[in-house]
Structure formats: structure tokens, C-alpha cells
Ligand SMILES: Nc1ncnc2c1ncn2[C@@H]1O[C@H](COP(=O)(O)OP(=O)(O)OP(=O)(O)O)[C@@H](O)[C@H]1O
């Protein structure tokens with residue numbers, strides 16, 4: 004187990020810069036999720052930590068050792084790939100034992116380790132099968148088993164669940180988290196699925212276009228996104244983000260319509276271009292509120308999701324109350340100003356405390 | 357009424373499609389098989405025909421043999437150095453194949469996986485080398501063979517065959533290595549394997565079908581090669597089968613058809629056997645079948 008320190012790491016492929024100075028500090032035993040849209044450089048960063056890509060600039064340390072020039076096998080890490088990368092011509096047992104065989108570990112040690120990992124992952128009965136004879140979830144487990152047997156300092160996962168169906172994904176999510184709680188190994192996990200990030204992480208790193216947008220605990224990111232990108236990326240259904248200006252101490256969305264009350268503690272000068280954000284569940288029905296012309300009603304039982312139009316802006320609200328109004332009619336709503344957010348129109352930076 | 361119509365139509369259609377299948381698939385297939393196999397058939401019956409039947413078309417059908425004999429084969433095996441020629445051919449083909457495979461595996465792996473600067477151009481250059489016809493290449497090769505004092509020794513052929521085998525095998529193996537996921541090697545790299553260990557324990561076992569087709573290809577080409585074998589070997593006991601049966605079994609203008617055909621038949625058997633064992637691999641790797 005070890006800390007991982009990523010300091011101002013840069014990556015160029017030829018003349019294209021992919022990572023523009025990424026810094027993340029990871030505590031011993033922490034479960035960190037790198038999340039971001041496709042192509043933002045998550046895999047590249049992970050592969051640099053693994054030693055599969057060379058580091059253009061900056062510094063990566065594992066424990067208290069700078070590993071920039073250390074080859075992958077000496078970094079004491081284990082990686083689980085998206086397609087599992089199981090060796091097709093070896094049995095599950097040999098797959099798991101491969102690293103130890105290479106290290107010339109004694110037979111008994113290999114046997115004990117493989118048995119231990121197989122027991123942890125429920126693979127005892129499959130040890131003599133070949134990867135092609137396994138289901139997706141079982142392959143996934145073998146890939147993890149291969150990582151576990153080595154007792155690495157750090158686990159690296161690159162979208163390990165993206166090839167599984169939705170149900171299995173939820174199950175494996177729980178298994179990976181459970182595994183982490185048992186082994187307490189520092190883990191860096193890449194995904195583009197924010198739900199995976201929210202449910203699994205101790206700490207989330209949101210990346211976008213080769214930059215880190217925000218680092219924090221899942222609920223911290225949810226409650227206080229540092230900028231409009233994180234606000235829109237984290238949470239499902241997504242946060243409402245309305246472009247507009249500050250006028251008369253209130254928010255005036257582009258394209259007219261009623262003005263919205265500014266979030267508590269917002270620091271915005273008159274006429275500033277801003278993005279106004281609030282989560283669907285922070286909209287409440289209020290007779291004296293803003294009129295919202297309903298365009299879609301989706302009751303899920305526990306709550307009702309309403310999409311409506313206020314001026315030009317489309318707004319989504321989620322209400323615990325049953326909504327009796329129909330499509331085309333208007334309801335009156337108000338956002339909870341304590342939970343609303345204001346972002347700078349150009350930089351996207353958060354403007355309220 | 358209309359129901360009956362459609363039923364009729366359906367029957368007509370199925371009859372048509374059956375007929376079409378016969379015309380488009382089986383008839384051409386049968387023609388091909390006949391055309392391809394006829395030389396073998398001719399070779400076989402000539403090999404076991406007594407001379408009397410061979411030259412008398414009036415009394416005996418040329419397409420059939422009435423009283424088969426082993427005399428031709430007997431003569432070939434015991435009155436000529438045929439066994440020796442067969443051994444030469446085998447030795448040369450096996451050595452050239454092994455040399456070519458080892459060289460091509462290393463070259464293909466380096467070009468496809470190590471991705472050194474200019475690897476793409478090296479790959480292209482190797483392929484272009486394959487396009488140079490042997491009949492042009494054999495002039496410079498001949499002078500090298502003479503200078504090295506290899507003339508009339510098996511090494512003359514063992515060392516020159518790879519000039520056309522290596523380019524093709526390398527090219528074939530590059531394609532095959534490409535179909536093996538790179539992730540496997542990265543994973544092995546993290547697991548602590550060196551480049552050579554990866555090649556030996558991961559890549560080669562997965563490339564077996566590719567290796568087999570490269571092997572078959574090299575073996576057949578070396579086995580059948582004619583120009584170099586004719587030019588670089590002069591003494592009878594060092595000749596290979598294709599050259600020997602033509603130069604040793606044709607005396608002046610006397611063609612010993614029986615022994616000639618028996619020699620060709622026996623000479624093509626090893627290749628045919630070799631092929632029949634591995635034909636599935638051969639096809640799958642040439643069509644680039646990727647396996648899990
Ligand atoms: N070998 C390479 N050569 C050139 N560009 C590359 C290379 N590998 C990745 N890139 C580029 O780097 C960027 C980041 O790629 P990366 O694989 O890290 O994205 P990602 O965040 O993992 O996306 P995804 O969620 O789709 O996996 C992409 O724009 C990609 O095109």
C-alpha cells in the first residue's frame with residue numbers, strides 16, 4: 004500500500020498536448036476515481052502511472068519513490084484492462100500465476116496465493132478453464148484475481164465494467180468496492196460513468212480536455228461543483244444550467260421569461276454573463292413562483308419528473324408531490340436558493356460561496 | 357385460388373433456387389476439381405503403367421491402366437539416386453524453412469510491436485524485396501554463391517531460399533501479430549515479463565496459426581523451387597527432386613515417362629501430406645481470422 008503523487012504531469016503525443024499539467028495527491032488506501040468525458044485523457048494518465056506511456060513532463064511518485072523512469076514491472080502496481088487482457092492460451096490458474104511464475108516464486112507460494120485469490124473472488128471451480136469458457140463477469144473476476152495475487156502497492160482499473168451488461172455492472176461495482184474494503188489497497192479507477200464514480204469513490208477527480216476540473220469527495224462535488232462543467236457532469240438527471248445575465252439583483256435567462264432569484268451568497272455585478280444552475284430535486288412547487296409551461300411529465304412512482312419551459316429555457320424538475328397539471332398547462336416553481344449555483348458565463352467558475 | 361398460386365410460386369422458387377445452386381455452385385466446383393485433379397490422375401496412372409500400354413494408344417485406353425506394375429517405381433527407387441534426391445530436398449526445405457521462420461518472427465515482431473523509428477518503411481522495403489522476381493535475383497546471387505565457395509553444396513540453396521521466403525513470411529506474420537491485442541503484451545509487461553519472455557510466452561503461442569502458414573508456405577516453395585536449384589547445383593547426388601527428375605530421368609531425348617511420373621508423384625506426396633494436416637490453420641491465418 005502506498006500513496007501516489009501526481010505532480011503537474013503533462014503528456015504530448017507528437018505535437019498534440021493531451022494532458023496539460025495534472026496534479027492529484029492520493030492517500031494510502033484511498034479509492035480514487037478518474038472520471039470525465041471520452042477523450043479527456045483519463046486512460047492516458049492511468050497508463051502513465053502504470054508506466055505504459057512515457058511522461059512528457061512533471062512527476063509521478065508511488066510511495067516515496069519517483070517512478071518516471073521506472074519500468075512497469077518494477078513499479079509494484081497491478082492493472083485491470085477494459086478488455087481484461089486475459090492470456091487466451093492459459094487457464095485461469097496460469098493466468099493468475101503468470102506474474103509469480105515469471106518472478107520464479109516457489110510452487111507452494113504460487114498455489115497458496117492463487118487459491119486465496121480464487122476464494123476471495125469465488126473462482127475456485129473455474130481454475131482449470133480457459134478464458135474463452137468464461138462469462139464476461141467471470142473474466143472480469145479473473146482479471147482482478149490476477150491483480151490481487153501480486154499484493155501490489157496500487158491497483159489500476161481502466162473502465163473495467165464497460166463491457167458488462169447493466170445488471171452485472173451494478174453487482175461488480177459492489178464487489179470491487181467490497182474488495183477494496185477488505186484489501187485496503189490504494190486504487191485508481193478510470194470510468195466515464197459518473198454514477199460509478201459517485202458510488203465507488205472516496206475521492207473523485209473530474210477531468211475535461213486534459214485538465215483537472217475538480218477533486219473532491221463525491222457529495223462535495225455534488226453539492227458544491229467548482230465550475231459549470233462539473234455541475235453538468237455530476238448528477239443524474241443532470242443539473243439545470245441556464246445561460247443568462249444578472250439584472251436587477253436577479254437572474255435573467257437569455258430569451259426572456261421571468262427572472263430567477265440569485266443563489267444565496269452570490270457575488271455578481273449587474274450585467275455580468277452567468278450560468279445559473281440548480282438540480283431538478285431542488286425545485287419546489289410555490290404558488291408565488293415562476294410559471295413553467297409543462298412539455299413532458301414522467302412519473303416514476305416515488306417522484307415525478309417534469310420538463311417545462313420558462314421563457315426560452317428548458318427546465319427539469321423532480322417533485323415528491325403528485326403533479327395533477329397536464330402537458331401545456333403551467334405550474335409555479337421556485338428553486339431552493341441555498342442549493343442553487345451561479346457560474347461565470349465565460350470561465351465557468353463558481354460565483355457563490 | 358390465390359393461396360394455391362402462392363404455393364405454386366413458392367415451389368417454383370425453391371425448385372429454381374435448387375437448380376440455381378446446382379448451376380452456380382456444384383457445376384463450377386466439379387469442373388475445378390476435375391481440372392485440378394486431372395494432372396495428378398495422369399501422373400498416377402502413368403507411374404504404374406507398363407511401357408507396352410504407355411505407347412500403344414490403339415489397343416489400350418490412355419485414361420486407364422489394364423495391368424498395373426511397380427516396375428517404374430522400383431526402377432526409380434533402386435536404379436537411380438532418387439532416395440538421395442528426396443533427402444536433399446527434405447534437408448534443404450526444412451533448413452530454409454527454419455531459418456526463414458526464425459528471421460521472420462524476429463523481424464515481424466520488431467516491426468509490428470517495437471515501433472522503432474522508420475519501422476513502417478522497413479516493413480514496406482521488405483515487402484518490395486519480395487516483389488523482385490527470382491529470375492532476376494539469381495544473377496547476383498550466383499556470383500555470391502561462387503565467391504563464398506558454396507556452389508554445388510546444399511548450403512547454396514539453404515542460404516538463398518530465405519531471400520524470397522523471409523519477405524513473404526515477415527509480411528504474413530506482421531499481419532498476424534497485428535491481430536493479437538496489444539493489451540496482452542502490456543499486461544505481461546506489468547506482470548514482469550521481458551520483451552523476449554513476452555514473445556516466447558504470449559505472442560508466439562497465440563501466433564501459432566500464423567507460424568504454421570508461414571511454415572507451410574516456406575516449405576512448399578523450397579520443395580518445389582527450380583531455378584536456383586538448377587543453377588547452383590551441378591553434381592547428381594546433390595540435386596533436388598524437381599531438378600533431378602528432369603535432368604537425370606530424361607536421357608538425351610528419351611523420356612522415361614514411367615519413372616518421371618513416379619518421381620513427381622512421390623515428390624509431391626510430402627507436400628500434400630503437410631498441407632492436409634494444417635490446411636485449416638493456413639486458410640484461417642491468410643484470411644486474418646482473429647481469435648479470442
Ligand atoms: N497513441 C496515441 N497517439 C496519439 N493520440 C493519442 C494516443 N492515445 C490517445 N491519444 C489521444 O489522447 C486523448 C486522450 O485519450 P485517452 O485514451 O486518455 O482518453 P480517455 O479519457 O481514456 O477516453 P475514453 O473514455 O474514451 O477511454 C484522445 O484525444 C486520443 O485521441
Ligand SMILES: [Mg+2]
Pocket residue numbers: 045046047162
Ligand atoms: Mg480510456
